Amino acid sequence: MKLYGYFRSSAAYRVRIALNLKGLAYDAVSVHLLKDGGQQFADDYLSMNPTALVPTLRDGTEAIGQSIAIIEYLEETHPSPALLPVDAVARARVRAIAQTIACDIHPLNNLRVLKYLKHDMKLSEQDKDTWYRHWISVGLSGIEAMLANSPATGRFCHGDQPTLADLCLVPQLYNARRFNCDESAFPTIVRIDAACAELDAFSLAAPEQQPDYVA
Amino acid sequence: MKLYGYFRSSAAYRVRIALNLKGLAYDAVSVHLLKDGGQQFADDYLSMNPTALVPTLRDGTEAIGQSIAIIEYLEETHPSPALLPVDAVARARVRAIAQTIACDIHPLNNLRVLKYLKHDMKLSEQDKDTWYRHWISVGLSGIEAMLANSPATGRFCHGDQPTLADLCLVPQLYNARRFNCDESAFPTIVRIDAACAELDAFSLAAPEQQPDYVA
Structure with a gap:
C-alpha cells in the first residue's frame, strides 16, 4: 500500500x-x-484524487480518498485489531465522536481554508487565529462533554482500546497545541491523548516522525 | 424512533x-x-447532544448524533435496502463521495459558520456569499470529476441504486441552488439529482415537505 499524504495533514x-x-x-x-x-x-495527483485533498491510499490499483473512508476500508479488509466496537450503538458513538472532529472542527481550520480567509477574505493574521481558536474551542468543548459524561469512556474515547475516535482526536489536539489553544477546559481529552501517546502506533504517526517533516 | 432536526439542515x-x-x-x-x-x-437538547448540532436520532433510550454516524447505524441495524454496496472498494468509493460533501463542503457553509463570518469576522453580505459559492464550486467540481470519470457511476452516484453518496449529494445541491450557485459545470451531479427526485424517499425528505418548514 502507498499513502499519499503530508506530514502536517x-x-x-x-x-x-x-x-x-x-x-x-x-x-x-x-x-x-x-x-x-x-x-x-x-495532474498526476488529480487523476487519482480529483478533490485535490490528502490523503489518498493506493491499494494495488485502487485509489481511495477521504481519511474516514480509508479507515473504514482498512477496518473491513483488515479487521484485526478492530478500530470500531462490535455493538451498533457503541459503533455509532465512536463514529459520532470521529465525525464531530472530521466534519465540524478540522475542515474549518485546514490549510486551504486559512489561506482563503487570509488572501481572499482579507482577514488579518489576528482574526485568522481568532477564527481558528473559536472552532477548536466550540468543537473540543462538545467532545469533552461527550467523553466526560459517558460511562462508555475508558482509558481511550471508547473503552480501553483505541478506536476511530482516538485516531481523530489525537491529530486534532496536536493542531490545537500548534496554535496555542487553551486546553485547560478539556481534561478528559488531554488524559486520553496522553494514553494514546504511550502507544508506538500513535507516536510514530506524529508529524515530526515523517520523512517529509520540516520544522 | 425520533429524529431531532430542522427543516433546512x-x-x-x-x-x-x-x-x-x-x-x-x-x-x-x-x-x-x-x-x-x-x-x-x-439544556434538554444539550443533555442529549452536547455538540449543539442537529440532527440527533433517538432510538429507544439511545441518542446518536452526526448524520453519517446515524446512517451507518441505520445501515447496521436495518440492512435492507442497503445504502452501501457489498464490495469493500465500492463501499470506500461511496463513503469517500459522502465524506467529501459532509466534511469538505457542508461544514464550511452551515448556519453557525455563516453567522460567525458575518457577526464576528465582520464580513459583508457579499463576501459571505462569495465564501459560500467558492466552497460549493471547489467541492462540487471535485465530486463532478469523481462521478464523471468513473465507470462505477450509474443512474445514481454508485450504480443504479441510491447509496449514502446520493443521500449527501441531494441536500448539498439543494443548498447550492438556494444560494444561486452556477450548476452548469456539474452535469453529472444535476442528472443524478434529477434521478433521485423521482423517488418519494427523496422528495418527501425535502425541506418544503417538513412540518416545521417556513418559506
Missing part, C-alpha cells in the same frame, strides 16, 4: 495511526501542500 | 432520506436553529 495523520495499529506496512509518498503551488494540484 | 435532510428509503417510521421533532437564540442550545 491531520487527515493523513489519522490514517497513519490506523495503518500502524493494524500493523500494515506502507510506503509514504509526500504530497507537499505548499511547494510548487501545491503538489495536490499536479 | 442538510445533515438532517440526509437522515430523513435514509429513514424513508429504509421504510422506517419516525417522529420528527423540530429543533429551530434560530428561534429562542437557537433551540439547539437548550
Whole structure:
C-alpha cells in the first residue's frame, strides 16, 4: 500500500495511526501542500484524487480518498485489531465522536481554508487565529462533554482500546497545541491523548516522525 | 424512533432520506436553529447532544448524533435496502463521495459558520456569499470529476441504486441552488439529482415537505 499524504495533514495523520495499529506496512509518498503551488494540484495527483485533498491510499490499483473512508476500508479488509466496537450503538458513538472532529472542527481550520480567509477574505493574521481558536474551542468543548459524561469512556474515547475516535482526536489536539489553544477546559481529552501517546502506533504517526517533516 | 432536526439542515435532510428509503417510521421533532437564540442550545437538547448540532436520532433510550454516524447505524441495524454496496472498494468509493460533501463542503457553509463570518469576522453580505459559492464550486467540481470519470457511476452516484453518496449529494445541491450557485459545470451531479427526485424517499425528505418548514 502507498499513502499519499503530508506530514502536517491531520487527515493523513489519522490514517497513519490506523495503518500502524493494524500493523500494515506502507510506503509514504509526500504530497507537499505548499511547494510548487501545491503538489495536490499536479495532474498526476488529480487523476487519482480529483478533490485535490490528502490523503489518498493506493491499494494495488485502487485509489481511495477521504481519511474516514480509508479507515473504514482498512477496518473491513483488515479487521484485526478492530478500530470500531462490535455493538451498533457503541459503533455509532465512536463514529459520532470521529465525525464531530472530521466534519465540524478540522475542515474549518485546514490549510486551504486559512489561506482563503487570509488572501481572499482579507482577514488579518489576528482574526485568522481568532477564527481558528473559536472552532477548536466550540468543537473540543462538545467532545469533552461527550467523553466526560459517558460511562462508555475508558482509558481511550471508547473503552480501553483505541478506536476511530482516538485516531481523530489525537491529530486534532496536536493542531490545537500548534496554535496555542487553551486546553485547560478539556481534561478528559488531554488524559486520553496522553494514553494514546504511550502507544508506538500513535507516536510514530506524529508529524515530526515523517520523512517529509520540516520544522 | 425520533429524529431531532430542522427543516433546512442538510445533515438532517440526509437522515430523513435514509429513514424513508429504509421504510422506517419516525417522529420528527423540530429543533429551530434560530428561534429562542437557537433551540439547539437548550439544556434538554444539550443533555442529549452536547455538540449543539442537529440532527440527533433517538432510538429507544439511545441518542446518536452526526448524520453519517446515524446512517451507518441505520445501515447496521436495518440492512435492507442497503445504502452501501457489498464490495469493500465500492463501499470506500461511496463513503469517500459522502465524506467529501459532509466534511469538505457542508461544514464550511452551515448556519453557525455563516453567522460567525458575518457577526464576528465582520464580513459583508457579499463576501459571505462569495465564501459560500467558492466552497460549493471547489467541492462540487471535485465530486463532478469523481462521478464523471468513473465507470462505477450509474443512474445514481454508485450504480443504479441510491447509496449514502446520493443521500449527501441531494441536500448539498439543494443548498447550492438556494444560494444561486452556477450548476452548469456539474452535469453529472444535476442528472443524478434529477434521478433521485423521482423517488418519494427523496422528495418527501425535502425541506418544503417538513412540518416545521417556513418559506
